[in-house]
Amino acid sequence: MRQKIVAGNWKMNTTYQEGIDLAIAIDKAVAEKGDKNVQVVVAPPFTHIAEINKVVNNERISVAGQNCATETSGAYTGEVSAEMLWSAGADFVILGHSERRSYYGETNDMLKIKVKKALEFNLTPIYCVGEVLEEREANKHFDVIKKQLETVLFDLSDEEYKQIVIAYEPVWAIGTGKTASPAQAQEVHKFIRDLLVAKFGETAKNTSILYGGSCKPSNAKELFANPDVDGGLIGGASLTADDFLGIINGF
Numbered sequence: 514m515r516q517k518i519v520a521g522n523w524k525m526n527t528t529y530q531e532g533i534d535l536a537i538a539i540d541k542a543v544a545e546k547g548d549k550n551v552q553v554v555v556a557p558p559f560t561h562i563a564e565i566n567k568v569v570n571n572e573r574i575s576v577a578g579q580n581c582a583t584e585t586s587g588a589y590t591g592e593v594s595a596e597m598l599w600s601a602g603a604d605f606v607i608l609g610h611s612e613r614r615s616y617y618g619e620t621n622d623m624l625k626i627k628v629k630k631a632l633e634f635n636l637t638p639i640y641c642v643g644e645v646l647e648e649r650e651a652n653k654h655f656d657v658i659k660k661q662l663e664t665v666l667f668d669l670s671d672e673e674y675k676q677i678v679i680a681y682e683p684v685w686a687i688g689t690g691k692t693a694s695p696a697q698a699q700e701v702h703k704f705i706r707d708l709l710v711a712k713f714g715e716t717a718k719n720t721s722i723l724y725g726g727s728c729k730p731s732n733a734k735e736l737f738a739n740p741d742v743d744g745g746l747i748g749g750a751s752l753t754a755d756d757f758l759g760i761i762n763g764f
């Protein structure tokens with residue numbers, strides 16, 4: 514069975530104490546009112562990971578990094594490795610977020626290495642794909658997503674591939690208040706699943722494919738009702754425990 518997942522990407526938000534308080538509030542909300550069939554993930558800034566891992570109930574809430582290095586260790590000032598994330602208690606890592614691709618020049622070739630590193634250190638990659646507005650308007654979105662998937666994932670072994678979670682995030686919907694319609698989301702999610710099934714076979718029927726882009730409690734239900742939408746990667750609305758809970762309970 515496909516795992517339902519709702520993951521919160523906090524981006525570069527919250528001071529240390531604000532982050533711990535938010536994690537405690539999410540933990541309480543999830544324990545008291547959260548859908549028990551949903552795997553909840555929070556991706557705070559690196560500095561908060563170890564402490565948040567201590568304050569949340571690990572069976573219901575996993576902790577993620579928002580990025581990891583291409584290298585394992587060494588003279589790479591400012592980088593954080595997959596092994597460091599793992600040793601701080603992370604189980605997941607978001608890779609290929611559009612902000613990393615556009616502001617920090619992350620390419621599909623770099624992401625291929627990062628995905629491998631994450632898997633080497635037992636982290637589940639939440640690998641983000643998605644098109645910018647011009648690509649959608651030029652009807653190139655399927656080609657862009659195909660390339661993002663093929664370059665980064667298609668050399669994985671079946672064993673490695675099983676660990677992967679995908680997030681489809683149309684870049685024009687991230688933080689803009691514009692959401693893909695449920696039909697647009699389903700169309701791309703099905704395209705992604707078909708491509709993955711063609712390459713990896715039946716295993717890909719169990720791959721969780723999350724939607725991201727201005728997902729809120731008010732639109733989560735209609736997005737998650739689609740057969741190929743298995744949850745969400747949430748930005749802004751993951752910074753408030755109530756809103757995040759509303760999305761977690763959107764199935």
Ligand code: PEP
Nearest residue numbers: 687688725726727748749
């Ligand atoms: C994101 O950055 O992954 C995201 C989906 O952001 P938002 O929910 O704020 O659009």
